[in-house]
Amino acid sequence: MIGDGALENVEAIFAVHVSHEHPTGIIGSRPGPLLAGCGFFRAVISGRKGLAGSPHHSVDPILAASAAVISLQGIVSRESNPLDSQVVSVTSFNGGNNLDMIPETVVIGGTFRAFSNASFYNLLQRIEEVIVEQANVFRCWATVDFFEKESTIYPPTVNDDRMYEHVKKVATDLLGPPNFRVVPPMMGAEDFSFYSQVVPAAFYYIGVRNETLGSTHTGHSPYFMIDEDVLPIGAAVHATIAERYLNEHG
Numbered sequence: 001m002i003g004d005g006a007l008e009n010v011e012a013i014f015a016v017h018v019s020h021e022h023p024t025g026i027i028g029s030r031p032g033p034l035l036a037g038c039g040f041f042r043a044v045i046s047g048r049k050g051l052a053g054s055p056h057h058s059v060d061p062i063l064a065a066s067a068a069v070i071s072l073q074g075i076v077s078r079e080s081n082p083l084d085s086q087v088v089s090v091t092s093f094n095g096g097n098n099l100d101m102i103p104e105t106v107v108i109g110g111t112f113r114a115f116s117n118a119s120f121y122n123l124l125q126r127i128e129e130v131i132v133e134q135a136n137v138f139r140c141w142a143t144v145d146f147f148e149k150e151s152t153i154y155p156p157t158v159n160d161d162r163m164y165e166h167v168k169k170v171a172t173d174l175l176g177p178p179n180f181r182v183v184p185p186m187m188g189a190e191d192f193s194f195y196s197q198v199v200p201a202a203f204y205y206i207g208v209r210n211e212t213l214g215s216t217h218t219g220h221s222p223y224f225m226i227d228e229d230v231l232p233i234g235a236a237v238h239a240t241i242a243e244r245y246l247n248e249h250g
Helices: 061-079 117-137 161-175 192-196 230-249
Strands: 013-023 027-029 032-035 037-046 086-094 105-114 141-145 157-159 180-182 201-209
Touching: 013 161, 013 192, 013 230, 027 161, 037 061, 037 117, 061 086, 061 105, 061 117, 086 117, 105 117, 117 141, 157 161, 157 192, 157 201, 161 180, 161 201, 161 230, 192 201, 201 230
Parallel strands: 013 201, 027 180
Antiparallel strands: 027 201, 032 157, 037 105, 037 141, 086 105
16 A cells, blocks of 8 residues: 555554453553564574484484474573564464474474564574574574565564654543553554554554453454443544644644
């Protein structure tokens, strides 16, 4: 959409997302970084296939991949500033299903998150270095794909200070100060972040939590349901954010 010019001559952009962490109708946001940058990786570690009973005739990618998984945990715990939140998670490990063979290749994959571009791209660099060098230690070789051509590297979602203050003022004017909360950053990621790099932006949450109705599950859960009492509140807040911005800056 950005490439097709959808944001040309756009001065401001706002987004709302339901949240099961806040009671129905509560608005939450924060200035600056709100959601992390997110990337994914897939590494292929190659060795030489052989019978499990004669491991000395093979080059074992299972061992190399296992060492890589352990070593990846040290990037955040030993190389990153503890006050700069970052995540590296290996979520996939596949060496086949033949219990009597050391495989030719092992494929591992996962995700990484950070709140600044500098930290994010440092993680990307170190993930590749750790996997490739650990493979070399065990006489294997590795390639790492970060899916950059598929645009699956999401930048951090960063709220513009002025846009955040606009959302806060509208929400407090409509709903009262007790119904607006400054929320902590989260390690989730959002493709709205691409817009926030181009146009001054604000992303905010509206609560849908209602334990009586069972509206307690995240929007990514198969048990998700919404407290529909939030709909007129969210519509009014979102429309007023746009209307008031146009009135003040038109």
